[in-house]
Amino acid sequence: MPEQSNDYRVVVFGAGGVGKSSLVLRFVKGTFRESYIPTIEDTYRQVISCNKNICTLQITDTTGSHQFPAMQRLSISKGHAFILVYSVCSRQSLEELKPIFEVIKELKGPDLSQIPIMLTGNKCDESAELREVSTSEGQAQAAEWGISFMETSAKTNHNVKQLFQELLNLEKSRNVSLNVGGKTNSRVAKDKCELM
């Protein structure tokens, strides 16, 4: 079980190239880059509020490459919440989430309802011809696993902040929020992702 500390730890998983780093960088730094630099393991910090106190959100951006499998179990056991990313342009990337979900279930216990997990279909800005996974298919998979779902685009900054806010909203054991001091409630775009 994760130790009690001031940190709220979110871990981002998914296959190589689906846009995990892009989502995290868009959220933390507000930037996006076209070039692809594979990740081994990076972390980021953001100040958030937790039970009306200031605390830090620590985001671990993991590798999607099969070259570096080692740290996965450690990050899962230390993590409080998880984002599972696939690319809507790759059915294979959705498939690759299955074993990761199994390990989370194994390490966090069969009842995952207390643990915030988001299934995220990224690159929803891509044209319809490139799409391999429809929104409803994504939704169905999330429902089967009993977790939440959202489509995002790191490129167009669609639903990125909302993704993290929704995730924190799922935390029931404490009141975590992106807004420090101010009011919560950023509106989540539930409408279909526009094509760019």
Added chain:
Amino acid sequence: MAEVSQLSQDAREFAVRAATIVLRENNCHFLRVDKENFNRILRDVEANTVRLKEHGKDVLILEKITSNTKQVFSSHFKYTVMAGTPQKMLEHLLETRLDGRGAMGGGDNFIIATAQDPFLDDFLLTHIVFLPTHQLIEELDKYYNIDFSNQDKEFVLACKRRVIQFVYRWVTTIRHPVFEDDIAVEFLEDLATALENDIMQFDALQEEASLMHHVMSQLRRYQEDRKAHEGQKWKLPPSGQPISLFSAGNDTNRTIIMPQDDIIFRVYCADHTYCTLRLPVDTTAETIKIVAADKLKIREDELLLVEVKSNGERVVLKDNDISIPTALSINGRIFVSPKDHLDALTCLSEQEEATQGIEGDIEMFGTKELAYYMTLFDWDLFWCVHEYELLYHTFGRHHFGQITANLDVFLRRFNEIQFWVVTEICMIGSLSKRVGVLRKFIKLAAYCREYQNLNAFCAIVMGLSNVAVSRLSNTWDKLPSKFRKLYTEFESMIDPSRNHRAYRVSVGNKTSLDGLVNFEKMHMLAQTMRTIRFCRSRHLVLDPPSPKSEGEVKSYISCLRVIDNQRILTGMSQKLEPRRS
């Protein structure tokens, strides 16, 4: 009487040599021996020192080898080089230490004589300090391709012979650093081709052809071997464990870390977020800094790369330094920080704890077994260290642009063992158990000495003499007197004045004096390098102890739990046995 005639014979030999140099008109910068100088040379010979001058300046200083160190064969050479310009020393070496006469003249005696005389070996081992490889090659190339239109054929042949013999000795002495150097490899290829052509022309260089053939086949074998091991990956684990090959399950330590191998490591920010980088081992601190800053999106002009040690000490890493991850202290971490915010860098919480060792209780393992596997392990690490790394380390690896990773790993192991001893003892609350473990460590030191593992032996004894251990008087009092005696004996064996010999040689002596290389110092460094070479050349043959828990012992000793923060260790020690007031 014999001594005098020998002396004058040497003087004649020398004069003849000087005369041949005058003949070489196209090299007009060479020595011109006028009558006055020549007489001076002879006079100096009487005074045991020969000074060779060029344009009124000393270029080579020789000293007569004193007869009390005389060996059977060393009488062949009466002079040893004390100082000189790099070019002059090379020239002297080629002309006096390498056989220009071919199969008829020199023969085995010459080879035996050179084996006894360290000048060639000293030069080969240390030339990179005063004559970088590309310059050495230039000189050799000049010497080999001497213009022979107006030269005696024998003289031309002698030059070629000497260069080939030199190259042969060079390659067999230095091995892989020569083959790793692109310029050197190109030179070898060209030389081999030139020699092939020369054989047709001169029909007299057969012996040299076979030496060169040997060199080239070594080169080919090396190149094949390198290809097979290309793209090795190493990792510096995040919790202070030793550097290891990335590919899991590979339990052989006998893998040399090469400059182009990748190493995976973390770079931290002041807020303890980090990025994981994968870069070649020979990456400069500056590049690491730039890559990390880009990944961490730090937009600051003046950044520093810093090691933060487990005691909070910050060491700023110079931009041109290389081998950064391998040279960290045991529980140290690399940070990147704006220049003005250095004060904000603090230890990670995991740095305040012990490094993550492999689970195991030292008391579970047989002492002899521990010593045995430690010796095998250390031996493999030692085997990977090239003599050159010692030079890079002493003079600063950034001067050479070369990594010291294998030496770093070996030195790190020494510290790991040392602090492991202190950590283990300071972690035991019960007095009687502590006495038992103290005893075990003394026994372990004894076994390591028996196995001739001086590295571990010294590390353990130094660990036991650490103040956090030595101040535990209740514990020492309960130790059987036999063990206390043994320990006192061990402690006296470690004479701190003999430590870091190479380093003191380098600091205490100037590398060059009045533009001349201080070759005496090179000789001293070469002695240390030869010791390394000698040790490595031996085979480690030990009888394995009866295997009880081989796998467990092996993995336990490969990754020890260590606190390397002296303040914490002393604090723990004081808690165990508070100071009596």
